[in-house]
Amino acid sequence: MREMTVSELLKNGPKVINIGVEQFYEDLKSQEVPVVQLDWRPPAVNSELLSKLRRLRGGGKS
Amino acid sequence: MLLQRIHVEKGAYYDSVTLMLVARELQSMEGIEEASLNMATEANLKILAAAGFGVSDIQAGQSDLLIAVRGDGSVLEAAIERARELLKNPPGRKSTPGEYRPKSLDGALSMLPEANMALISIAGRYAGDEADKCLDAGLHVMLYSDNVPIEKEISLKNKAKEKGLLVMGPDCGTAVIRGVGLGFANACPTGPVGLVAAAGTGLQEVHVQLARRGVGVLHAIGTGGRDVKEEVGGITFSMGSEALLCDEEIRVVVLIGKPPAPSVEERILRILEGGKKPAAVGFIGGKASGDKPPLYLCRELEETAAVAAALANGKDPSSAREELFKSYERLKEKAAPMKRKGFIRGLYSGGTLCYEAQLIATGLIGSVYSNAPLASEMKLADSLKSRGHTMVDYGEDEFTQGRLHPMMDSTFRAERLLSESQDPDVGVILFDCVLGYGCHPNPAGQMAEAVEKARKKAGGRIAYVAYVCGVDADPQGATEQRKILEEAGVTVCDSNAEAARLACYIVG
Numbered sequence: 001m002r003e004m005t006v007s008e009l010l011k012n013g014p015k016v017i018n019i020g021v022e023q024f025y026e027d028l029k030s031q032e033v034p035v036v037q038l039d040w041r042p043p044a045v046n047s048e049l050l051s052k053l054r055r056l057r058g059g060g061k062s
Numbered sequence: 063m064l065l066q067r068i069h070v071e072k073g074a075y076y077d078s079v080t081l082m083l084v085a086r087e088l089q090s091m092e093g094i095e096e097a098s099l100n101m102a103t104e105a106n107l108k109i110l111a112a113a114g115f116g117v118s119d120i121q122a123g124q125s126d127l128l129i130a131v132r133g134d135g136s137v138l139e140a141a142i143e144r145a146r147e148l149l150k151n152p153p154g155r156k157s158t159p160g161e162y163r164p165k166s167l168d169g170a171l172s173m174l175p176e177a178n179m180a181l182i183s184i185a186g187r188y189a190g191d192e193a194d195k196c197l198d199a200g201l202h203v204m205l206y207s208d209n210v211p212i213e214k215e216i217s218l219k220n221k222a223k224e225k226g227l228l229v230m231g232p233d234c235g236t237a238v239i240r241g242v243g244l245g246f247a248n249a250c251p252t253g254p255v256g257l258v259a260a261a262g263t264g265l266q267e268v269h270v271q272l273a274r275r276g277v278g279v280l281h282a283i284g285t286g287g288r289d290v291k292e293e294v295g296g297i298t299f300s301m302g303s304e305a306l307l308c309d310e311e312i313r314v315v316v317l318i319g320k321p322p323a324p325s326v327e328e329r330i331l332r333i334l335e336g337g338k339k340p341a342a343v344g345f346i347g348g349k350a351s352g353d354k355p356p357l358y359l360c361r362e363l364e365e366t367a368a369v370a371a372a373l374a375n376g377k378d379p380s381s382a383r384e385e386l387f388k389s390y391e392r393l394k395e396k397a398a399p400m401k402r403k404g405f406i407r408g409l410y411s412g413g414t415l416c417y418e419a420q421l422i423a424t425g426l427i428g429s430v431y432s433n434a435p436l437a438s439e440m441k442l443a444d445s446l447k448s449r450g451h452t453m454v455d456y457g458e459d460e461f462t463q464g465r466l467h468p469m470m471d472s473t474f475r476a477e478r479l480l481s482e483s484q485d486p487d488v489g490v491i492l493f494d495c496v497l498g499y500g501c502h503p504n505p506a507g508q509m510a511e512a513v514e515k516a517r518k519k520a521g522g523r524i525a526y527v528a529y530v531c532g533v534d535a536d537p538q539g540a541t542e543q544r545k546i547l548e549e550a551g552v553t554v555c556d557s558n559a560e561a562a563r564l565a566c567y568i569v570g
Contacts, residue, residue: 007308009311010239014179014240016180017171022080023079024244024500035094036170036174037163041073042124042553
C-alpha cells in the first residue's frame with residue numbers, strides 16, 4: 001500500500017514525482033532525492049467533458 | 063524594416079520556464095528585437111496582441127505552442143528554426159539525453175514505486191485535476207501552481223485529510239521535508255526546528271535567519287496563503303502543526319504567515335497549546351504579541367527566528383527579542399552618515415518580504431503605496447508608476463503572466479530600478495535578492511548592473527539598500543552575492559526587517 005501518513009512522509013523523506021518545471025527535478029536530483037520527471041501534456045479534452053462522455057457511454061450509469 | 067511572424071507548433075506542450083529560457087536565447091540573436099514563446103491560451107493571445115502582434119488569423123488552441131518573433135525579415139525564419147531546435151534540448155536542462163520520461167502517472171509510479179509525493183507546477187487550470195489523481199494514487203502533494211480555484215483547493219484538502227495525506231498549496235513555492243528543499247528553498251542545515259508556513263518567502267526568511275543563528279530546520283511545511291482563510295479553515299496548517307508536535311525529532315515549532323482568519327487562528331493556537339513543545343508564532347502584522355508559554359507570539363520574521371533560536375538553544379526568548387530590537391535601534395547611527403531626502407522605492411521579488419517591509423515602514427515613516435498594499439486605499443492605480451513611498455511586489459500575478467517569477471529572473475525589476483533612479487523625489491531604493499534552489503543563478507549581478515547604471519545617471523543622490531535572503535550553501539552563495547552588491551555601492555543588511563528599517567532611518 002503506497003498511502004502513508006504525514007508522520008511517515010516526515011520520517012522517510014520525500015521520493016518525488018515531478019510534474020512541471022524541469023528545474024525542480026534538477027534541484028531534487030542535485031540533493032540526491034529519488035525523483036522521476038513526468039513528461040506531462042495537457043489533456044486533449046477537458047475532464048468535465050470527458051466525464052460526461054464516459055457517463056453517456058456507460059448508458060446512464062455514473 | 064521590422065517584420066513579425068507567429069509560428070504555430072500544434073500539440074506541443076512545454077513548461078513556462080523552458081519557454082522563457084528559449085525566448086531569452088532568441089532575443090540574444092542578432093536582428094531579433096522581440097521573441098516570445100507561449101501556449102496559445104486566450105490570455106496569451108491577448109498579451110501578444112497588446113505587444114503589437116497580429117493574432118486575428120491564428121488558428122490555435124491552448125494545447126498549441128506559439129513562437130512569435132519580430133525583427134529583421136531575413137532572420138525571422140532562422141529564429142523560428144532555432145526555437146524548434148532549442149525546444150528539443152532546452153537550455154538549462156542538465157539531464158542525460160535520451161533519459162526516459164514517463165508520459166503518465168502510472169508510468170512514473172512504476173519507475174519509482176516508493177514515491178510518496180508529487181510536486182506539481184503545471185498551469186493552474188490543469189493542476190487541480192492532476193493533484194486529484196496523485197491523491198488517488200496515495201501521494202502527498204505539493205502544489206506550486208497558482209490560479210487553482212478555492213473550491214478545488216477545499217475539495218482537494220478535504221479528500222487528502224480523509225486519506226491522511228498532505229496538500230501543500232496551491233501557490234506553495236517553498237517546502238522542506240527532512241532537510242530536502244522543494245521548489246524555492248535554501249540549503250540551510252537541518253536541526254530541531256519544524257516550521258509550518260502560509261507564506262513562501264516568509265518561510266525562506268525564517269529558515270535563513272535560523273541558520274544565521276546556527277539553528278537548523280528539519281521540516282518546513284508550506285500550506286499556500288489561502289489555507290488560513292475561513293473558507294479553507296487551515297486544514298493543511300492544522301495537519302502540519304499536529305505532525306510536527308508528534309515528531310520526536312522536532313523540539314521547537316514555528317508558525318509563519320499573515321494573520322489567519324480569527325476562527326482559524328484560534329483552532330491552530332489551540333492545537334499548539336495542547337502540545338508539549340514551545341512554539342514561536344510569527345503571524346506577521348498580527349495584533350497578538352508577547353510570551354504565553356508554550357506560545358511565543360511575534361510580529362516580524364527575524365523576531366520569530368530569534369525567539370525560535372533561543373527556544374532551541376535553551377535560552378531566554380524575551381532577552382533574544384530585546385537584544386534584536388536594540389540592534390535595530392543602532393541602525394539609526396548607521397543611517398546618520400547616509401541621510402537622503404525623498405521617498406523610498408522598494409522593489410521586491412519576495413511577497414512576504416514586501417509585506418513585512420510595508421508594515422515596518424508604515425510604523426516608522428507613514429503609509430506606503432503598493433500593488434499589494436496593507437490597506438486598499440494605498441493601492442497603486444498603476445503598478446508601474448510609483449507615488450510617495452512605494453513598495454512593489456514583483457511576484458504578483460500581474461507581473462508573472464508571460465514572464466518568469468522575479469526570483470527566477472530580475473530583468474524587469476532591474477529596469478524599474480533604473481527608471482526609479484530618474485525620479486528626483488527618490489532618496490532610497492530598497493530591494494531583495496532571494497537565493498536558493500529554483501532561483502536565478504545570479505540575482506545580485508542582475509540588480510548590481512542596474513545600480514551601477516543608475517549611479518552613473520543619478521550620482522550620489524540616492525542610497526541603495528538591499529537584503530540577500532540566502533546562505534553560503536545555496537547554489538548562488540550568499541557571501542558572494544553580497545559582495546557583488548557591495549562592490550556596486552549597495553548597503554547590504556542582515557535581514558529583511560533590518561533593511562526596511564535602515565531605509566526608513568535614511569529618509570526619516
